[in-house]
Amino acid sequence: MTLLIEQLINGLQLGTMLFLMASGLTLVFGVMGLINLAHGSFYMVGAYATALVTATTGSFFIGLVAGLAAAAAVGALVELIVIRRLYHRPHLDQVLATFALILIFSEGTRWLFGSSPLWLNPPALLSGSVTLPGGLRYPIYRLMLIAVGVAVAVGMYFLITRTRLGMRIRAGESDREMIGALGVDIARLYTLVFAMGAALAGLAGALVGALQSVQVGMGEPVLILAFVVIVIGGIGSIKGALYGAILVGVVDTLGRVFLPLFFRQFMSPSEAAGVGSAIAAMLIYILMAVILAFKPKGLFAANE
Amino acid sequence: MNKSDTPTLAPQPGLPAPAASWHDRKGLVQIGLLAVLLLVPLAAYFLGHVYYVNLASRITLVAMAAVGLNLAIGYGGMVSFGHAAYFGLGGYVAGISAYHAFDFTPVIGWPVAIPGSDSMLAIWLAAILLCGLLALVIGAISLRTTGVYFIMITLAFAQMIYYFANSWPTYGGEDGLPIYLRNSLPVIDTNDALTFFLICFGGLVLSLALTSRIMKSRFGAALTMARLNDTRLATAGIAPYPIRLVAFVISAMITGLAGALYADLNGFVSPTMLSWHMSGELMVIVILGGVGRLYGPLAGAILFVMMETLLGGLTEYWQLFLGLVLLFVVLFAKHGVMGWLAGRERHE
Numbered sequence: 001m002t003l004l005i006e007q008l009i010n011g012l013q014l015g016t017m018l019f020l021m022a023s024g025l026t027l028v029f030g031v032m033g034l035i036n037l038a039h040g041s042f043y044m045v046g047a048y049a050t051a052l053v054t055a056t057t058g059s060f061f062i063g064l065v066a067g068l069a070a071a072a073a074v075g076a077l078v079e080l081i082v083i084r085r086l087y088h089r090p091h092l093d094q095v096l097a098t099f100a101l102i103l104i105f106s107e108g109t110r111w112l113f114g115s116s117p118l119w120l121n122p123p124a125l126l127s128g129s130v131t132l133p134g135g136l137r138y139p140i141y142r143l144m145l146i147a148v149g150v151a152v153a154v155g156m157y158f159l160i161t162r163t164r165l166g167m168r169i170r171a172g173e174s175d176r177e178m179i180g181a182l183g184v185d186i187a188r189l190y191t192l193v194f195a196m197g198a199a200l201a202g203l204a205g206a207l208v209g210a211l212q213s214v215q216v217g218m219g220e221p222v223l224i225l226a227f228v229v230i231v232i233g234g235i236g237s238i239k240g241a242l243y244g245a246i247l248v249g250v251v252d253t254l255g256r257v258f259l260p261l262f263f264r265q266f267m268s269p270s271e272a273a274g275v276g277s278a279i280a281a282m283l284i285y286i287l288m289a290v291i292l293a294f295k296p297k298g299l300f301a302a303n304e
Numbered sequence: 305m306n307k308s309d310t311p312t313l314a315p316q317p318g319l320p321a322p323a324a325s326w327h328d329r330k331g332l333v334q335i336g337l338l339a340v341l342l343l344v345p346l347a348a349y350f351l352g353h354v355y356y357v358n359l360a361s362r363i364t365l366v367a368m369a370a371v372g373l374n375l376a377i378g379y380g381g382m383v384s385f386g387h388a389a390y391f392g393l394g395g396y397v398a399g400i401s402a403y404h405a406f407d408f409t410p411v412i413g414w415p416v417a418i419p420g421s422d423s424m425l426a427i428w429l430a431a432i433l434l435c436g437l438l439a440l441v442i443g444a445i446s447l448r449t450t451g452v453y454f455i456m457i458t459l460a461f462a463q464m465i466y467y468f469a470n471s472w473p474t475y476g477g478e479d480g481l482p483i484y485l486r487n488s489l490p491v492i493d494t495n496d497a498l499t500f501f502l503i504c505f506g507g508l509v510l511s512l513a514l515t516s517r518i519m520k521s522r523f524g525a526a527l528t529m530a531r532l533n534d535t536r537l538a539t540a541g542i543a544p545y546p547i548r549l550v551a552f553v554i555s556a557m558i559t560g561l562a563g564a565l566y567a568d569l570n571g572f573v574s575p576t577m578l579s580w581h582m583s584g585e586l587m588v589i590v591i592l593g594g595v596g597r598l599y600g601p602l603a604g605a606i607l608f609v610m611m612e613t614l615l616g617g618l619t620e621y622w623q624l625f626l627g628l629v630l631l632f633v634v635l636f637a638k639h640g641v642m643g644w645l646a647g648r649e650r651h652e
Contacts, residue, residue, distance in 0.1 A: 035452050082635070092587075092591075096587060096588065096630060097634045099630070102627070107623045110621065111621050111624065224459065224580065227456045228460050230456075231460065235453065278471045280471075281467035282464045282467060285460050285463065292457065296449045296453070
């Protein structure tokens with residue numbers, strides 16, 4: 001029972017980090033109609049900047065701010081130089097150009113910082129663990145990640161429904177030409193939205209980087225999970241990204257722990273571990289296929 | 305759908321232009337590309353440089369895989385970001401079959417015993433059939449969606465197979481599976497570099513001929529219309545979905561056969577062949593050459609592998625330059641190498 005609760009919290013934590021990635025992706029698609037593979041690169045940029053600044057200043061929180069700022073700045077720069085040429089292009093061109101950006105970012109980072117991972121540890125303040133009701137001991141840092149994810153979700157809800165910028169974003173989703181005609185500077189709005197998405201990805205990269213290692217290519221597995229999330233949730237829908245992220249996070253985490261245990265009931269332990277982990281690796285894709293079989297546009301299809 | 309060739313059919317708008325003839329620039333470029341691909345390894349072989357023969361085999365197989373992908377992306381308008389699944393599955397068919405033939409163990413013991421085989425003919429057949437079957441399942445689900453959804457779903461399915469191969473320990477998991485002895489054919493010696501190159505070259509020419517023939521048939525016309533305007537196709541009484549699905553399956557079969565040969569060329573198959581970088585590279589090759597051009601994948605493969613070999617020899621970070629070239633091609637040179645060499649497609 002404790003194992004189940006612990007894994008549920010782990011799943012929730014993975015889900016909130018996926019939400020940080022997926023909300024940026026889905027926002028960029030919803031507003032600009034752009035599919036951006038290079039989103040994982042911003043995740044990597046955020047983690048690298050945080051690791052470097054933390055190592056020099058000794059403060060994780062200064063590092064985190066630097067990581068956010070760096071990801072946002074790189075995002076804005078990439079939008080100004082490359083991405084804005086792609087808005088009116090077919091999706092194939094967008095995929096290829098952003099694939100090219102991944103190659104440039106990954107190899108550029110490898111060139112600058114080498115192939116070996118950088119170290120980034122959670123701050124001492126958050127490094128202990130607490131006892132949850134029920135006697136389960138759980139790391140504070142992971143709980144904080146969930147709190148950050150929830151705070152971002154709530155913040156985005158207010159940003160989009162209650163602020164002028166949010167109003168423009170919603171207007172941009174439904175009719176680009178019209179808000180341009182009404183005097184909103186679309187080019188600036190797009191740069192802002194893109195940089196915001198990049199900053200969220202950078203935040204996720206920095207926070208997860210402290211749990212895992214900071215290395216080249218770290219953004220790619222997360223990027224593909226984020227794609228699964230937004231396909232399940234409905235591309236363009238932030239609400240869909242939230243539910244999709246939690247669903248994917250929990251299913252993936254529980255599958256990896258419990259499927260090998262399940263197969264051990266009628267198989268030898270080594271076989272069960274092999275079969276269980278192989279099927280667990282496929283589980284969220286099977287989930288996606290099942291959901292799409294019934295709802296080809298995802299659970300919360302936007303722009304219908 | 306009638307798949308038979310109808311030679312009297314007049315060229316229609318939207319159909320690709322007729323294939324190679326001696327009289328136009330495009331025909332000359334196409335024959336020139338094939339001639340270079342055939343003659344350079346021949347010369348290298350007789351001068352004793354086996355390395356260049358194997359390099360040419362690599363170009364040929366990558367080109368063949370891209371010919372398959374081009375049928376889906378270029379002619380069918382189905383932007384599949386998951387063709388590594390078929391390339392890798394073909395590779396694993398060759399690897400797993402050879403593994404069991406080497407061990408004298410069955411591939412499957414139940415419900416029917418299927419023994420391993422080191423016969424290329426059996427492996428090719430199995431690779432084509434299994435890739436077709438996989439594409440039928442993936443395509444049937446993915447083609448219910450369009451646009452970005454299709455791109456992401458094909459990517460996700462390919463990742464599913466990638467992670468499966470990665471975590472399934474029987475066939476090496478993430479370490480991959482070596483093929484100790486190259487699979488064999490009756491009479492001829494596949495271990496000879498030139499002979500193997502000629503087999504690959506034959507495969508490429510066949511897949512080009514098949515694509516050309518398909519696109520000149522009524523089926524090809526329907527596929528073109530499914531890409532340009534599926535409502536009009538439906539109005540003409542032809543459902544677009546089965547047309548797309550059949551094209552998707554054929555596309556996967558060609559890529560899968562290339563994958564089986566590719567594993568034999570390297571004597572090794574690993575999840576790398578299934579990774580999304582592989583899917584990306586195949587797409588890059590199609591785009592570099594020119595989307596929807598019959599010989600585009602060949603031009604793209606020559607350019608890609610040469611860049612990889614030459615830049616890779618100069619710097620470890622050659623993919624940085626690949627990225628810059630690709631970005632330039634996508635942003636500023638939309639018609640690819642074939643557009644530059646052979647002029648724009650008339651009907652595009």
